[in-house]
Amino acid sequence: MDYVNENAKKYEGDNVKKEESGLWETIKVILQALLIAVVVRTILFQPFNIPSGSLIPTLLIGDYLFVSKYSYGYSRYSIPFGPPLFSGRILGSEPKRGDIAVFKLPKDNSTDYIKRVVGLPGDKIQVVGGVLQINGKPVQRERVEDYKTTDLYGRTIAVPQYKETFPEGTTHYVIERDNDRGYWDNTNVYTVKPGHYFMMGDNRDNSSDSRDEASVGQVPAENLVGRAEIIFFSIDEDASLWRPWEWPQHIRWNRMFERIK
Template identity: 50%
Template sequence: MAKSPRPAAKPTRPEWQETLIFLVKLALFVFVIRSFLFAPFVIPSGSMLPRTLIGDYLFVTKWNYGYSRHSLPWSVPLIPGRILASTPARGDVAVFKAPPQNQEDWIKRVIGLPGDRVQMRDGQLFLNGTAIPKARVADFVLPVTPNSTCEDYFRDALADGTPVCRYPQYRETLPNGVGYNVLDLGFSPADDTEVYTVPAGHVFMMGDNRDDSRDSRFADSISFVPMENLVGKAVVTFWSTDGNAGWLMPWTWPGATRWERIGEAF
């Protein structure tokens, strides 16, 4: 009985081609995840104290406000305008491309929506002519570390001698019931402003560290933020470091980690 011919073996690719194909697939997977689902963000400044600290690492969800070119890595111009658009809620903490250059990622809190009138009077926030409730709460106490330096005026020490910053802290509550803490460090030029009317398709963003934040109160900074610049909504802190660790010295990482902040939701 004649044997049936054996099927021809598939030609195998060189190892370098297999590696290249794997890397391309991996890059596409990461591109899709970062563009449409989640992206990491690291806090570079203290403008959102007390909610975020320098050295916090956050996950940002990408679907909350719709998608634009700024949803994609490096703002690749593949999405015209804004699709699946949704208006943020007052009080959301959002990452956005900072106008007018639209290059840097900033993080602030959404205060005003299109048509809203926003003003600061003697450090008090007014929304559509109504004062936003602002109640004094316990001071915000932050240990002094490389990621949280402190001016002499706010420097203090705990009973065990640990140097800390002690900041005056207040609780604000927006009309939709969203409450959050802010810092009021004293007089600053942005404590008294004109009335800002938020134009259509824009939002008014402010930092919770009211006297140390460049935000929509400053025409020479970001002013009103176009909604298509919104990158995503901050949802959870997945890592935090006080700055005492060296990236090339893994044995220093545990001691520098702010363990209590990991898993903190927004």
């Protein structure tokens, strides 16, 4: 009987050790997965979703996209929660005019904003009659077919749409919901400060951006998070992510894996 009891205790001890070993292996796998996720999010890509219509027609509410963190180098805001570990940028590179960039709102250094880079350090930016001017010269724009969007009351309306071409030759589309008579369609001249960037939305009459110095203003290079690269998922704004059985009729299949420009 003593021999049997000793063997039973031995087997019981082996089982406990195996359970502890299995638990520790599970914990290690979870920790490794978390570490990989943090490294990818910090160094390579970070997912974002579009909650507002300020970049219509380029980006729509319900678009989900990847932002490359390495495009502009790294700052404290490249790290989750933005701890003040260092200042400035490491391996930094200049954004190009026309990039769509995610940045931390300068007023609180925590809210994520996404806009198009229209002004580089030293540029003089102004809007006259709805036309963007860079260094005293109007940006070329060409009227194209109207764009269907919604007004302040949620009604579908057709608004003027333009193909805008920057001096460097890059093109994109903008809309003027208020027909060049919006609040920010005539501004003073803004001189972009050294180490700062001037941001605007493509939905020119429905965008809180660098034109509004009280709310947004010019964006310091340190506040840049990354460049928007590709839409990996898109769903109608009135659809719910928590009702996946409705996705097939609400997913915007034509926007999946679309490059952002």
